[in-house]
Amino acid sequence: MKFMDEYRDEKLAHKLIAEIKRTVTRPWVLMEVCGGQTHSIVKYGIDRLLPKEVELVHGPGCPVCVTALETIDKAHAIAQRPNVIFCSFGDMLRVPGSEADLLVLKSRGADIRIVYSPIDCLKIARENPHKQVVFFAIGFETTAPANAMAVWQAKKQGISNFSILVSHVLVPPAISAILQSPDNRVQGFLGPGHVCTVVGYREYEPLATQFRVPIVITGFEPLDLLEGTLMAVRQLEEGRAEVENQYPRVVQRDGNRVAQQIVESVFEVCDRNWRGVGSIPQSGYALRPDFAAYDAERLFDVGAIATQESGVCISGLVLRGAKKPHHCSAFGKACTPEHPLGATMVSAEGACAAYYAYGRHLQPQDFAAKGQPS
Amino acid sequence: MCLAIPGKVVAIETDANGVKMAKANFGGVVKKVCLEYTPDVEVGDYVLVHVGFALSRVDEEEAQRTFQLLEELNQLDELIEADPALPQENPP
Ligand code: SF4
Numbered sequence: 404m405k406f407m408d409e410y411r412d413e414k415l416a417h418k419l420i421a422e423i424k425r426t427v428t429r430p431w432v433l434m435e436v437c438g439g440q441t442h443s444i445v446k447y448g449i450d451r452l453l454p455k456e457v458e459l460v461h462g463p464g465c466p467v468c469v470t471a472l473e474t475i476d477k478a479h480a481i482a483q484r485p486n487v488i489f490c491s492f493g494d495m496l497r498v499p500g501s502e503a504d505l506l507v508l509k510s511r512g513a514d515i516r517i518v519y520s521p522i523d524c525l526k527i528a529r530e531n532p533h534k535q536v537v538f539f540a541i542g543f544e545t546t547a548p549a550n551a552m553a554v555w556q557a558k559k560q561g562i563s564n565f566s567i568l569v570s571h572v573l574v575p576p577a578i579s580a581i582l583q584s585p586d587n588r589v590q591g592f593l594g595p596g597h598v599c600t601v602v603g604y605r606e607y608e609p610l611a612t613q614f615r616v617p618i619v620i621t622g623f624e625p626l627d628l629l630e631g632t633l634m635a636v637r638q639l640e641e642g643r644a645e646v647e648n649q650y651p652r653v654v655q656r657d658g659n660r661v662a663q664q665i666v667e668s669v670f671e672v673c674d675r676n677w678r679g680v681g682s683i684p685q686s687g688y689a690l691r692p693d694f695a696a697y698d699a700e701r702l703f704d705v706g707a708i709a710t711q712e713s714g715v716c717i718s719g720l721v722l723r724g725a726k727k728p729h730h731c732s733a734f735g736k737a738c739t740p741e742h743p744l745g746a747t748m749v750s751a752e753g754a755c756a757a758y759y760a761y762g763r764h765l766q767p768q769d770f771a772a773k774g775q776p777s
Numbered sequence: 778m779c780l781a782i783p784g785k786v787v788a789i790e791t792d793a794n795g796v797k798m799a800k801a802n803f804g805g806v807v808k809k810v811c812l813e814y815t816p817d818v819e820v821g822d823y824v825l826v827h828v829g830f831a832l833s834r835v836d837e838e839e840a841q842r843t844f845q846l847l848e849e850l851n852q853l854d855e856l857i858e859a860d861p862a863l864p865q866e867n868p869p
Binding site for chain 2: 404405406407409415418419422439492519520521522523545546548549552556559560597600601623626630651652653654655659661662665
């Protein structure tokens with residue numbers, strides 16, 4: 404496919420790797436922020452192709468993974484109401500709550516539907532006027548415009564049986580939290596290309612300056628990730644700490660202003676609890692009071708929910724880049740994608756799930772060979 | 778989750794609710810996408826699509842520039858390989 408296949412060219416990839424090798428003189432730790440990038444890196448083995456000086460650690464950028472267990476349980480309580488049609492992106496279906504997952508609830512008779520786009524829920528709401536249609540609105544800044552438009556259009560079109568359960572998260576406060584944590588090892592970032600397609604990268608400039616870290620806004624294909632790595636390594640070697648854009652074919656400094664306007668009119672910034680990490684101030688979106696009528700949390704009183712996370716899981720450390728999945732004693736044993744114990748195993752984009760999917764629980768010697776503790 | 782892929786706009790229309798939509802071709806699969814966030818897009822353009830919404834036009838010139846830069850790296854590499862006086866790569 405155009406704009407995809409050519410970014411997987413093996414020969415060019417090796418040229419970039421050679422250039423990274425020529426550039427690097429000492430060890431550096433880089434973090435890719437987005438779960439889609441983590442998936443790509445592990446799938447193509449990019450971290451293993453890099454010289455041993457360059458270590459990639461995986462960031463908190465999987466919205467499915469960081470959705471609080473309490474929110475998942477709320478979603479499940481709402482989905483089981485008799486007059487509710489509960490709609491979700493496919494990747495939330497297998498995420499276990501305290502008791503079950505959405506697929507299990509569906510098999511028990513709950514009306515749960517997978518939608519490709521939140522806007523599809525409006526059609527379902529129009530066709531089912533006597534039902535309440537609830538959409539599980541998760542995601543980063545990338546997904547916020549779509550979720551905001553669904554609510555905006557519902558209001559404009561007078562659709563009153565539609566609401567969303569909001570669990571939106573924002574990237575810059577998470578980067579800031581990682582850099583402020585006492586065990587931080589991250590020296591540079593591959594910034595989230597698709598998040599920045601929407602919000603641009605002005606917001607990242609004060610982070611680069613304040614924490615003296617290079618941030619290279621990077622795409623998702625192998626050549627993008629390698630070029631982003633090269634740009635970040637060059638900055639580190641030269642002692643620069645700037646925001647650079649590896650992904651100018653889709654990202655502009657100001658992002659998409661039209662999308663930002665709709666997002667800002669529907670959502671406001673709030674504190675958000677990230678699974679595995681804890682509460683991060685000003686790191687999420689909630690519906691503005693003008694749109695309270697579309698807030699599923701207000702419409703459905705599900706009462707207090709008590710949740711319990713696994714004691715062995717170190718996903719909080721994995722999400723901050725302090726540990727890798729294979730450092731966890733449960734990885735690939737007690738914890739697998741079929742029976743996830745923690746945040747980073749629940750979605751294909753979580754670091755633990757990506758390591759598992761590409762067989763990294765089978766070959767620990769490869770990590771030893773790179774000089775990483777296993 | 779933040780997966781967004783490029784598709785080629787093959788038709789533009791306005792739906793019954795006044796929403797600007799397009800048909801976009803993703804390597805043979807044609808899907809409807811919302812164009813409200815990229816109102817200036819024309820038929821033949823490539824757009825980056827996430828959960829049914831075009832978030833940005835893909836800039837072909839910028840894409841070309843990336844490849845030019847990579848090609849230059851290429852030449853640099855061959856120059857170095859051809860010159861035994863310069864330090865050699867460690868085998869991967
Ligand atoms: S392997 Fe499972 S238990 Fe271990 S850190 Fe990852 S999600 Fe948590």
